[in-house]
Amino acid sequence: MAKEILRVEKLNKFYAKQQILYDVDFSIAQGEVLALLGPSGSGKSTLIRCLNGLEEFSTGDLFFDGQKMVPTEKNWQQIRQKIGMVFQSYDLFSNLTVLENIVLGPIKVQKKSRSQAVQIATRLLKRVGLADYLQTYPRQLSGGQKQRIAIVRALALHPEVMLFDEVTASLDPEMVRGVLEIIKELSEKDNMTMIIVTHEMNFAEQIADRVLFLEDGHILENTPSKQFFVNSQTERAREFLESMKF
Amino acid sequence: MDHLGTSVLFAGNNFSRLLGGLWTTIWIALLALLIGLILGTFLGMMRTFKNRPVRLILRLYLEFFRIVPTVVLLFLAYYILPRQLNINLPAEQVAVLTFALWVAAEFSDIVRGALISVPKHQRESGLAIGLTHWQLFRYVLLPQALTLELPATINLATRVVKTTSLLMLISVMDVINIGQQIIEANGQSHPNGIFWVYGLIFFFYFIVDYPLSLLAKKLNAANQH
Ligand SMILES: Nc1ncnc2c1ncn2[C@@H]1O[C@H](COP(=O)(O)OP(=O)(O)O)[C@@H](O)[C@H]1O
Numbered sequence: 001m002a003k004e005i006l007r008v009e010k011l012n013k014f015y016a017k018q019q020i021l022y023d024v025d026f027s028i029a030q031g032e033v034l035a036l037l038g039p040s041g042s043g044k045s046t047l048i049r050c051l052n053g054l055e056e057f058s059t060g061d062l063f064f065d066g067q068k069m070v071p072t073e074k075n076w077q078q079i080r081q082k083i084g085m086v087f088q089s090y091d092l093f094s095n096l097t098v099l100e101n102i103v104l105g106p107i108k109v110q111k112k113s114r115s116q117a118v119q120i121a122t123r124l125l126k127r128v129g130l131a132d133y134l135q136t137y138p139r140q141l142s143g144g145q146k147q148r149i150a151i152v153r154a155l156a157l158h159p160e161v162m163l164f165d166e167v168t169a170s171l172d173p174e175m176v177r178g179v180l181e182i183i184k185e186l187s188e189k190d191n192m193t194m195i196i197v198t199h200e201m202n203f204a205e206q207i208a209d210r211v212l213f214l215e216d217g218h219i220l221e222n223t224p225s226k227q228f229f230v231n232s233q234t235e236r237a238r239e240f241l242e243s244m245k246f
Numbered sequence: 247m248d249h250l251g252t253s254v255l256f257a258g259n260n261f262s263r264l265l266g267g268l269w270t271t272i273w274i275a276l277l278a279l280l281i282g283l284i285l286g287t288f289l290g291m292m293r294t295f296k297n298r299p300v301r302l303i304l305r306l307y308l309e310f311f312r313i314v315p316t317v318v319l320l321f322l323a324y325y326i327l328p329r330q331l332n333i334n335l336p337a338e339q340v341a342v343l344t345f346a347l348w349v350a351a352e353f354s355d356i357v358r359g360a361l362i363s364v365p366k367h368q369r370e371s372g373l374a375i376g377l378t379h380w381q382l383f384r385y386v387l388l389p390q391a392l393t394l395e396l397p398a399t400i401n402l403a404t405r406v407v408k409t410t411s412l413l414m415l416i417s418v419m420d421v422i423n424i425g426q427q428i429i430e431a432n433g434q435s436h437p438n439g440i441f442w443v444y445g446l447i448f449f450f451y452f453i454v455d456y457p458l459s460l461l462a463k464k465l466n467a468a469n470q471h
Pocket residue numbers: 015020038039040041042043044045046047
């Protein structure tokens with residue numbers, strides 16, 4: 001068995017008095033790809049945002065590399081270097097060039113030298129086919145380009161886990177493929193551990209080792225992907241998959 | 247001989263005294279702005295923190311400086327505080343201090359407004375790469391806020407320059423106070439002196455403030471596109 005990287009135990013989350021997540025339990029091993037699926041509003045974003053402290057959870061425990069996470073601001077700031085996250089919105093820093101967007105974390109957070117950071121950025125940008133855009137500002141880029149750069153910005157910190165929250169949901173259809181291919185390559189070439197929220201069922205089926213199916217804040221299934229897409233355990237998951245087809 | 251009466255401006259060293267007064271006005275305004283903008287930036291940042299007591303105190307600070315007229319603030323700082331606290335500062339320093347605190351209050355509101363109008367996702371993606379709150383402000387939020395707040399800041403600067411005209415009330419030798427002295431000293435020989443002296447002062451204020459207000463208008467228009 002590969003080493004466990006992240007474990008969530010009995011995580012509960014409330015917004016004011018309304019409960020959003022109920023006793024969420026799961027773990028993810030090194031190199032594993034987890035697809036987090038479920039209807040809109042089921043709590044997928046809330047759950048993965050709890051994993052890097054963008055949302056506070058109300059009760060429960062998080063273990064990272066076997067160590068219990070004590071949720072202080074300082075600890076989160078440390079952990080976030082190891083857990084990269086990419087969002088649905090194109091969220092590059094609009095005041096910075098592509099290069100500055102990418103090197104900001106390595107230089108300011110990880111105290112790498114500028115030349116080292118630039119080297120990392122250049123290599124990663126080449127990899128996603130955007131090496132010519134170092135000095136470009138985000139407003140001059142297409143959505144797909146911005147999203148690929150947002151992935152590079154997260155990777156530049158050499159994270160151990162990557163979280164993707166519907167990263168293709170606001171892209172024009174012709175841009176989707178390029179972004180998904182990068183994510184797939186990350187799994188295949190780098191053996192990156194990933195949690196992916198997506199509405200692209202074909203993609204999820206291809207890439208995921210396991211599926212977490214979430215509904216109304218409950219994990220209804222935690223099933224190997226092969227089984228989930230062919231023969232889900234719950235009626236709700238089968239209905240959900242059906243609804244995602246045309 | 248002097249049918250227009252302009253000679254009052256050039257009699258003796260009147261003109262250079264007026265220029266000196268203008269300089270006093272300008273350096274007090276500049277120094278107050280410098281201190282006030284820096285302090286206001288920090289206060290504005292703190293007003294976006296979660297901590298309620300801090301936010302409340304800073305809010306009260308702002309309201310105090312908004313509600314109390316600047317004249318009263320100046321009198322308070324110049325006549326009342328020294329007696330109560332036994333601090334005796336020269337009038338210029340009192341003026342800088344009072345204006346700086348006023349600027350800081352107003353600017354904290356401008357900075358806060360700009361910061362909260364930076365899209366939420368910018369903040370979150372900054373946190374997600376491990377930036378501390380301070381780094382997030384320094385490298386992402388403040389630079390973005392700056393473009394938004396520039397017109398309002400220039401407006402504030404023009405208001406500060408204008409309000410320096412109150413400085414004569416605490417006997418700072420600013421351009422108005424000196425103008426007043428010249429008018430009184432030359433009242434006999436130049437009965438129309440008041441007209442010329444204030445005309446010149448009007449012109450001085452105009453050439454300092456008008457470019458600022460033009461710039462603010464231009465930036466405002468640019469921001470709206
Ligand atoms: N800031 C918030 N305040 C209150 N309720 C929220 C907030 N964010 C999300 N919710 C609620 O939490 C639930 C889960 O939302 P979310 O995690 O965004 O779902 P998903 O990503 O699966 O669509 C929804 O019912 C949503 O209305």
